[in-house]
Amino acid sequence: MKITFLLACVTIEGPNSVVIRAPRFCQPNRQGDKSLPQTAQRFTFTQVFDPDASQRTVFEGSVRGLVQDALQGGNCLVFTYGVTNAGKTFTFLGPDHNSGLLPRSLSVIFNSIKGHQYSRSDLKPQRCRDFSRLTPEQQAAEISTKKNLLRLLKEVGHEFCYHDSD
Numbered sequence: 094m095k096i097t098f099l100l101a102c103v104t105i106e107g108p109n110s111v112v113i114r115a116p117r118f119c120q121p122n123r124q125g126d127k128s129l130p131q132t133a134q135r136f137t138f139t140q141v142f143d144p145d146a147s148q149r150t151v152f153e154g155s156v157r158g159l160v161q162d163a164l165q166g167g168n169c170l171v172f173t174y175g176v177t178n179a180g181k182t183f184t185f186l187g188p189d190h191n192s193g194l195l196p197r198s199l200s201v202i203f204n205s206i207k208g209h210q211y212s213r214s215d216l217k218p219q220r221c222r223d224f225s226r227l228t229p230e231q232q233a234a235e236i237s238t239k240k241n242l243l244r245l246l247k248e249v250g251h252e253f254c255y256h257d258s259d
């Protein structure tokens with residue numbers, strides 16, 4: 094019911110524009126009633142995706158280019174904005190079997206630096222552009238922290254899977 098109601102209010106006009114109409118019960122009864130808000134409004138965007146667009150289509154059509162720019166040294170920002178339940182988390186993270194913008198971006202980034210990664214752990218990034226050289230003791234501490242963090246993430250992941258299938 095809720096979806097039918099929403100679809101009746103939102104019309105995708107093409108790849109760049111959307112028309113939002115006020116629900117029927119909000120529309121003025123008499124034409125020219127200036128005290129009531131406008132009943133339809135058109136919004137123009139760089140790209141509007143169909144409700145059935147796949148995660149891949151949304152990524153390819155929106156964020157892939159930005160990630161490639163960032164890999165060339167550019168700056169970019171991606172954020173989601175919308176009312177609760179609009180689908181921000183789904184679009185950004187996505188479920189494991191249908192990953193969203195963030196995992197797809199990370200995949201492009203890590204695939205592009207394959208073979209160029211520094212395999213030793215004696216350097217630690219500091220802020221955005223600096224790094225410090227670690228002593229063997231500091232390296233051991235870093236490695237141990239990383240292992241513990243990864244173990245914790247795996248355990249939390251298993252717990253989520255367990256509760257999901259409950």
Ligand SMILES: Nc1ncnc2c1ncn2[C@@H]1O[C@H](COP(=O)(O)OP(=O)(O)OP(=O)(O)O)[C@@H](O)[C@H]1O
Pocket residue numbers: 175176177178179180181182183184
């Ligand atoms: N494109 C989609 N296809 C299938 N299901 C979707 C899609 N977008 C959202 N959903 C589902 O709709 C529900 C709400 O989505 P989501 O949690 O992403 O909203 P949200 O905008 O992040 O909400 P909140 O602001 O409250 O965190 C979830 O159950 C999600 O799985």
